[in-house]
Structure formats: C-alpha cells, structure tokens
Amino acid sequence: MIKVIEMSNQLYLGIDMGGTNVKIAVVNAYGDIIEEVVMKTAVDAKPIAAVLAIVRKAKEFKNYSKTKTIGIGIAGDIDFIRGKVRFSPNLYMWKNVALKSMIERLTRKKTLVDNDANTAALGAFWLDAKAKYDSLVCITLGTGVGGGIILDKKIYRGASGSAGEIGHITIDPFGKKCNCGNTGCAETYIGANYVSEYACKYLETHMSPIIENLVKDNNSKITPELLFTAAKKGDKSAVEIWNYVGGKLGVLLSDVINFINPESIILCGGVSGAGKFIINPAKEEIAKRAFKSAAKTCKIAVSKYTQKLGVVGAAMLAKQ
Amino acid sequence: MIKVIEMSNQLYLGIDMGGTNVKIAVVNAYGDIIEEVVMKTAVDAKPIAAVLAIVRKAKEFKNYSKTKTIGIGIAGDIDFIRGKVRFSPNLYMWKNVALKSMIERLTRKKTLVDNDANTAALGAFWLDAKAKYDSLVCITLGTGVGGGIILDKKIYRGASGSAGEIGHITIDPFGKKCNCGNTGCAETYIGANYVSEYACKYLETHMSPIIENLVKDNNSKITPELLFTAAKKGDKSAVEIWNYVGGKLGVLLSDVINFINPESIILCGGVSGAGKFIINPAKEEIAKRAFKSAAKTCKIAVSKYTQKLGVVGAAMLAKQ
Numbered sequence: 001m002i003k004v005i006e007m008s009n010q011l012y013l014g015i016d017m018g019g020t021n022v023k024i025a026v027v028n029a030y031g032d033i034i035e036e037v038v039m040k041t042a043v044d045a046k047p048i049a050a051v052l053a054i055v056r057k058a059k060e061f062k063n064y065s066k067t068k069t070i071g072i073g074i075a076g077d078i079d080f081i082r083g084k085v086r087f088s089p090n091l092y093m094w095k096n097v098a099l100k101s102m103i104e105r106l107t108r109k110k111t112l113v114d115n116d117a118n119t120a121a122l123g124a125f126w127l128d129a130k131a132k133y134d135s136l137v138c139i140t141l142g143t144g145v146g147g148g149i150i151l152d153k154k155i156y157r158g159a160s161g162s163a164g165e166i167g168h169i170t171i172d173p174f175g176k177k178c179n180c181g182n183t184g185c186a187e188t189y190i191g192a193n194y195v196s197e198y199a200c201k202y203l204e205t206h207m208s209p210i211i212e213n214l215v216k217d218n219n220s221k222i223t224p225e226l227l228f229t230a231a232k233k234g235d236k237s238a239v240e241i242w243n244y245v246g247g248k249l250g251v252l253l254s255d256v257i258n259f260i261n262p263e264s265i266i267l268c269g270g271v272s273g274a275g276k277f278i279i280n281p282a283k284e285e286i287a288k289r290a291f292k293s294a295a296k297t298c299k300i301a302v303s304k305y306t307q308k309l310g311v312v313g314a315a316m317l318a319k320q
Numbered sequence: 321m322i323k324v325i326e327m328s329n330q331l332y333l334g335i336d337m338g339g340t341n342v343k344i345a346v347v348n349a350y351g352d353i354i355e356e357v358v359m360k361t362a363v364d365a366k367p368i369a370a371v372l373a374i375v376r377k378a379k380e381f382k383n384y385s386k387t388k389t390i391g392i393g394i395a396g397d398i399d400f401i402r403g404k405v406r407f408s409p410n411l412y413m414w415k416n417v418a419l420k421s422m423i424e425r426l427t428r429k430k431t432l433v434d435n436d437a438n439t440a441a442l443g444a445f446w447l448d449a450k451a452k453y454d455s456l457v458c459i460t461l462g463t464g465v466g467g468g469i470i471l472d473k474k475i476y477r478g479a480s481g482s483a484g485e486i487g488h489i490t491i492d493p494f495g496k497k498c499n500c501g502n503t504g505c506a507e508t509y510i511g512a513n514y515v516s517e518y519a520c521k522y523l524e525t526h527m528s529p530i531i532e533n534l535v536k537d538n539n540s541k542i543t544p545e546l547l548f549t550a551a552k553k554g555d556k557s558a559v560e561i562w563n564y565v566g567g568k569l570g571v572l573l574s575d576v577i578n579f580i581n582p583e584s585i586i587l588c589g590g591v592s593g594a595g596k597f598i599i600n601p602a603k604e605e606i607a608k609r610a611f612k613s614a615a616k617t618c619k620i621a622v623s624k625y626t627q628k629l630g631v632v633g634a635a636m637l638a639k640q
Contacts, residue, residue, distance in 0.1 A: 081610025135479055149580070151471065158581025159455055160617040165578040170609060173492055173571050182574070221333040252495050254502070258485040260469070261580065289490060289502040297480040 012059060013067040014315025016039065016119065017074040020055055023095065026063045027315030031126030035061045043090070047097045055106045070103060070111040071318030072309050073119030081160055083113040112317050117164055118155045121148025123313030126268040128141070128304040132314055133263040137256055138309075140168055140314045141249075141271035145187040149260070154320065161313075167191065171251050188217025189248035190270050195224050208234040228274045242277035249278060250285020257290040257298050269305040273304055327351050333378060333387040333429070334635025337394040339410025340375055346383045347427030347635035351446030353628065356379045360497045363410070369450065375426045384412065390423060390431040391637030393630050400481055403433040430602040432637050436460075436630055437484055438475045441468025441640075444586040444635030447625040451552050451585040457576055459486055459631075461569075462593035469580070474640065487511065509568035515544050519561045530555040547596045562597035569598060570605020575617050577610040588623040595622055 011034065016023040018041060025036035039057055042050040058242060083100020085091075103111040117288060121138035129136055136150040145167025149156040157163055167187035168180050175184025176194075183260030189196050199222050205213060211230050213223045230238035253265060272278065286295050303309060331354065335344040338361060345356035359377055360636035362370040378384055396408030403420020405411075423431040441458035449456055454472040465487025469476040487501050495504025496514075508514050519542050523531060531550050535541045548551055550558035574586060591597065597620065606615050623629060 023565055064587065130607070146513050146578075151476065156471065156580070158614065159453075162614045163579070163581040164610055165581075165611055168578045169575045170571055171490075171493065180611065181637040189542075251490055255489045255575065256579075259467075259483070259490045259576075260476070261480055261483040261485075263479035291482055291485055291500065293480050293489065294478065294485070295481045 010319075011063055012069045012315040012318040013061075013064070013070040014313070014318065015054060015058070015070065015072040016314050017054075017072060017091075017308030018116075018310070019043070019075065024054065024058050024061075025311045026061050026067055029319060030042065031123075031131075031312050032315060033312065034063055035090075036311065037061075041091070043092075045093065047085075047091075047094050048102065049100070051099070051102050054107055055103065058107075067109065069110040070109050071314040072099065072109060072111065072113045073116040073253070073314040074101070074113065075116045075319070078115045078161070079111055080114050080157060081113075083111065084205070085113065089237045089283035098122065110318075112320075114155070115148075115161075117148040118157070118267060119148075119313035119317055121164070121266075121290060121313065122316045123152050123305065123309030123311075124148075124268065124303055125150045125153070125313075126316050127308060127312055128266045128301065128303050129264055133299075135260070135262040136266060136287060137164075137166070137260070137262045138268060138303075140264045140269040141190055141192070142189050142269035143192045145191050147310065151260075155317075158212045159162045162296060166252065166256065169252060169255055170246055182184065186248070186252040190245055190252070190271060192224050195227070195236055195245050195271060196222050196226075196240075198244065199227055202241055202244075203237060206237045206240070211237060222273045228277065231274065231277045239243035239277065242274055243281045245271075245274075246278040246281030247285050248305040250282035251289065251299065253282055254286050254289035254295075257294045261294045262298055264299040264301070266301055266303050268306045268309055272302045272306070290309060330639075331383055331387045332635040332638040333379070333381075333384070334631045334633070334638065335374060335390065335392040336436065336630030336634050337392060337411075338630070339363070339395065340434075343631040344374065344378050344381075345631045345635060346381050346387055347448050347632055349639060351443075351451075351636060354383055356631065357381075362413070364410075365413065367405075367411075367414050367419070371419070371422050371426070375423065378427075386523065387429065389638035390427060390429050391634040392419065392423070392431065392433045393436040393555045393634040393637070394419070394433065398405045398433055398435045398481070400432075400434050400477060403431065405433065409464075430638075434634075435466040435468075435481075436474070437466035439468075439472050439478070439633035439637055440466075440588060440629045441484070441586075441633065442475060442636045443625065443629030443631075444468075444588065444623055445470045445633075446471070446636050447588050447628060448621065448623050449584055453619075455580070455582040456584045456586060457484075457486070457580070457582045457587045458588060458623075460589040461510055462513070462589035463512045465511050471580075475637075480599055483531065484610060485546075485592065486572065486576065489572060491568055491574055504573040506568070506572040510565055510572070510591060512544050515547070515561075515565050515591060516542050518564065522537055522561055522564075523557060526557045526560070528555050528557040531557060537629055544591045544594060548597065551594065551597045557598065563601045564593055565591075565594075566598040566601030567605045570602035571609065572607050573602055573620065574609035574615075577614045579605065581614045582618055584621070586621055586623050588626045588629055592622045593625070
C-alpha cells in the first residue's frame with residue numbers, strides 16, 4: 001500500500017518540442033497531467049536561448065521541484081544514447097545540439113531526449129492503452145507519416161535508432177517518388193499533402209456541391225480537415241476520397257499486422273481526425289489482406305489524446 | 321571460470337520436424353552439434369507413433385542422458401505457450417496435438433515447441449551471427465516464404481504468436497492472388513514455385529541455349545536450383561530472372577529495414593542458394609528504397625548453415 005502511494009507521488013517533466021509550439025507539463029506516474037503550459041517555438045533562436053526560455057518556463061511550475069527527471073520529444077534525427085539532436089526538420093538552427101547535457105546543466109535533473117514519434121507512441125501506450133498492452137504501434141498521420149513501436153511495454157528503437165519508419169514502407173513499388181528517395185511509400189498516399197493532392201485531382205471530375213461551397217474556388221482549402229467536414233455532411237465525393245486513402249492505410253496496417261503482430265495500433269495526427277471515414281475502409285482492406293488471427297488480436301483506434309501524446313510520452317520517457 | 325566450463329557442459333536436444341525428414345541432435349550451449357541423426361518423417365503415422373519413434377531414436381544418443389531440455393521446431397500453426405501443434409501443413413494427421421506434454425511424458429525432460437521459422441531464426445542467431453547481434457530477421461525462401469524475428473537476442477512472437485509472416489507483406493497491391501487470401505504478397509514473387517513460374521514465362525521469349533540444354537523440353541525442370549546452375553554458367557536469361565526476383569526481394573527487405581531497423585537479415589532455404597545472383601540485385605533495390613543509415617547498419621547474408629539452422633535453433637530454444 002505504501003508503495004502505491006509513493007509511486008503516485010512521483011512526478012516527471014515532459015517537453016514536446018514541435019515546429020510551432022512547445023508543450024511542457026508535469027505528469028504523474030500514471031500519465032496524468034498535473035500542470036501544463038504551451039509556448040511558441042522560438043524557431044529563429046539559437047538552441048541555447050530556446051532551451052533557456054523553456055527551462056525558465058518549466059521552473060514556474062508549482063511542482064517543478066518535485067519532478068525527478070525530464071523527458072523531451074523532438075522531430076528529427078536524434079541520438080538517444082547521447083541525447084543529441086543531429087538534425088530537426090522544423091528547427092533549422094538545430095544541428096548537432098547536445099540537448100541532454102544542456103538541460104542537465106541548467107536543471108541538475110537527469111534528462112532523456114528522443115524522437116517525437118517514439119514519445120508519441122509512449123504517450124499512446126499510457127493514455128490510449130492505459131499501459132495494458134505489451135505491444136503497440138503508434139502511427140502519426142501528419143504532413144509526414146511517422147511511427148513508434150512499443151514492444152514489451154518499452155520503446156523499440158532498432159539497431160541504429162531508426163526503427164518505426166512506417167511511412168516509408170512501400171505500398172506500391174511503381175508509385176510516386178517520395179522525399180526519402182523511395183517510390184510508392186505509404187506517406188505518398190496517406191500523408192496530409194498527398195491526401196489534398198489526390199482530392200484535388202479526384203474533384204476535377206467529381207466536384208460536389210458541399211465541397212464546392214466550402215472551398216469557393218480556392219483549391220488550397222482542400223485539406224484533410226475540410227474533407228472530414230464534408231464527409232460528415234454526407235458528401236459522397238469526400239467519402240470516396242476517404243475510402244481511397246483509408247484503403248491505402250489498410251495495406252500499410254496489414255503489413256504491420258503480418259510482420260509484428262502487435263496487440264494494438266493507435267493512429268494520431270491531423271489525417272487521423274477523419275475517424276471512421278478513414279478507419280472503416282482501412283479495416284475492410286485489413287480483412288482482405290492480413291492474417292485472420294493477427295488481425296483479430298490487433299485493436300485499431302484513433303487516439304483520443306492526440307494533443308497530449310507528445311508531452312505525456314516525453315514525461316513517461318523520463319519515468320523509464 | 322567455473323561458470324564458463326559449467327555452461328559449455330550443458331547439452332540440449334533439438335528436433336527439427338520437416339515434411340520429409342526429422343533431424344535430431346545433441347547441441348552444446350554454443351550451438352555446436354555434438355551428435356546428430358536424420359530419419360524419414362512418418363507422414364502417414366499417427367502423431368503418437370511418430371513421436372515414439374523420434375524419442376526412441378533420441379535415446380540412442382550417447383549423450384542423451386546429459387541433455388537437460390528439449391526443443392522442437394515444426395511448420396504450421398503452433399501454440400508456443402501450451403506446446404500444441406494446432407495444424408501443420410506437411411503433416412495431415414497432426415491436428416491439435418499436445419506435442420509438448422507427449423514428449424515430456426516420454427522423456428521426463430522439459431520440452432518447448434515452436435514454429436520452424438522461429439527455430440530457424442534462433443539457429444541463424446547462434447550459427448551465422450554467433451549470438452553477437454541483438455536483432456536479426458531470418459527469412460526462409462522455400463516454397464513458402466517464412467520469417468522469424470530475434471529482438472534483444474530472443475524470439476519475438478507477437479501478440480498472438482504469428483509475428484514474422486514476412487512472406488505475406490504486400491509487395492504489389494495489384495499483384496497476384498496468394499494462397500493466404502491477400503494479393504501481391506512477397507511470396508508470390510520470391511517463393512520457389514513462383515520463381516519457376518516467372519522463369520517459364522520469361523523463357524518463352526528469352527530461351528537461352530544453356531537453359532534449353534539443361535531443361536531438354538521439360539519445363540518442370542525449371543527450378544530455382546537449375547536457374548542458379550545456369551546463372552553460374554553465365555547464362556544471361558538466368559541472370560535476368562534472378563535480377564527480377566532479387567529486385568522483388570529488395571523491396572521486401574527495404575520494408576523490413578525501414579520498419580524494424582534490424583542489425584542483420586539472414587536468408588535461408590532453397591531459393592537463397594542463388595547467393596550473389598539474388599543478393600546483389602536485392603541490395604541495389606535496398607540502396608534505392610531503404611533509409612541510408614538503417615541500410616548501412618544491416619548486415620545481409622545468405623546463411624552458411626541452411627541445413628543445420630532448424631535443429632540447432634530447436635536446441636537453443638530448449639536452452640532459453
């Protein structure tokens with residue numbers, strides 16, 4: 001009994017460094033946020049200045065002194081062992097930044113730095129899965145398509161730290177050229193920009209009154225969010241576009257299921273906001289493609305905590 | 321020092337139950353075979369009769385009494401936890417056979433039963449990788465294409481025991497129908513029968529004197545082995561066929577590399593006998609498709625111990 005109380009008293013500091021916002025939170029051992037704050041990302045600042053501002057903000061938390069360790073999730077090529085940011089796509093000033101030691105010097109608290117796809121997966125493990133599943137794959141459907149893998153309740157990083165590049169599994173070997181150099185990556189079908197691109201093309205011949213009214217001749221408004229809004233209003237073209245995108249997602253998820261037979265797959269990020277419109281066609285594709293028992297075992301859902309995954313996952317990284 | 325000697329003295333009994341032969345061996349803690357025997361698989365016998373014959377044979381080993389535990393690899397749907405063979409494609413009499421308890425009753429030795437793709441992976445881990453790598457994916461290129469995954473030096477089985485169904489990752493969503501129900505599975509390009517089928521079709525318009533001479537109008541002779549022989553003799557058509565098959569293998573391996581970033585991939589089984597003729601085009605495809613750092617980290621090779629992987633892996637399962 002004493003042990004349980006003690007555990008619930010332990011607090012961790014999580015930092016989710018995005019390209020737009022930095023989220024900072026004090027989180028307990030169960031993944032509940034105790035205090036949180038959001039600040040703009042100082043994109044043009046030098047890393048040390050940006051870090052100083054973040055640490056200053058964190059020290060304003062009432063429970064700051066009670067936090068034991070710090071976890072940070074950040075996009076890009078991260079050296080987890082050394083806690084270095086080799087490169088971050090949204091932060092052009094950040095090249096080979098020793099983030100871990102920077103923060104440890106400023107806070108005197110042990111700090112862990114990881115890729116944001118991994119911290120999101122850890123967030124999904126604690127929030128969506130309530131830490132119940134042994135294995136979980138978290139797929140972030142944003143501009144890029146990232147993935148994090150939890151095996152035996154821990155982040156699986158692979159031999160050189162790049163495991164989980166799920167967006168770059170080949171869906172169609174004769175498909176479009178992807179930024180990564182490959183052709184026909186999953187990302188070229190289910191990444192946000194590609195969804196918009198496909199929709200624009202589809203709508204050239206299948207424009208519907210609902211979408212026309214929402215877009216008003218400005219094709220740049222054709223985003224996954226707008227397509228979700230239109231689908232909710234019963235727009236047939238929008239539903240058809242989601243059927244196509246969901247079908248492609250289903251091919252990818254079938255590969256994931258046949259390969260590592262996970263207990264759960266959690267989807268997060270903007271495109272996953274389409275909910276049942278993307279999940280249902282994906283499940284139909286899985287029924288056609290994946291092994292029956294493995295598909296039956298795998299619980300697939302859109303995260304209910306998309307906005308919190310990163311910061312809670314970062315804090316839980318600190319817990320590990 | 322005493323510990324090392326003690327460890328090397330420990331012996332394990334491995335049984336590799338194939339559709340044609342059963343291999344039985346006494347193996348030491350380092351994966352070296354001390355004694356071995358091969359017997360014909362009693363395909364038409366009742367499971368208990370087949371098991372009795374195997375145990376009788378094993379008891380003839382000089383070191384039988386020194387073996388502590390027994391491991392068995394067998395193709396099919398295996399319940400590892402209960403040690404049950406739910407179904408085995410090559411053994412039609414085997415339906416829901418409690419193999420573990422059968423053998424434990426007959427031998428009084430603790431017994432573990434696993435899928436032969438998993439025991440092959442464990443064999444590759446001990447023999448090819450000398451137990452040095454943390455992660456390894458072993459791909460069996462036979463009639464079927466199977467896979468076993470080693471993570472943290474242990475077999476990774478997945479949430480319902482079906483992890484590693486690598487042959488059923490989709491290589492081309494618009495490809496051929498596979499026996500598993502999916503279309504365009506890797507197996508439909510790199511499985512032995514499909515290699516022969518593709519070769520026959522290719523040779524309709526590209527028959528070469530070397531192959532013509534080997535085949536002598538009997539198309540059923542066009543097997544992966546024959547194509548390897550022809551390629552070694554410098555036959556252009558055979559080389560082209562392997563370039564095609566190797567390219568497809570490369571798409572699959574790129575997916576494996578991008579997804580779980582393994583330290584090593586080991587290929588075994590009949591089709592892998594083509595060696596450099598299949599590996600080189602696969603590597604070219606990986607250079608185009610996989611993440612550079614992950615591809616660089618991953619050591620890809622054909623197993624040097626194809627014939628021993630199953631029985632040594634089974635014994636090492638007993639060690640675990």
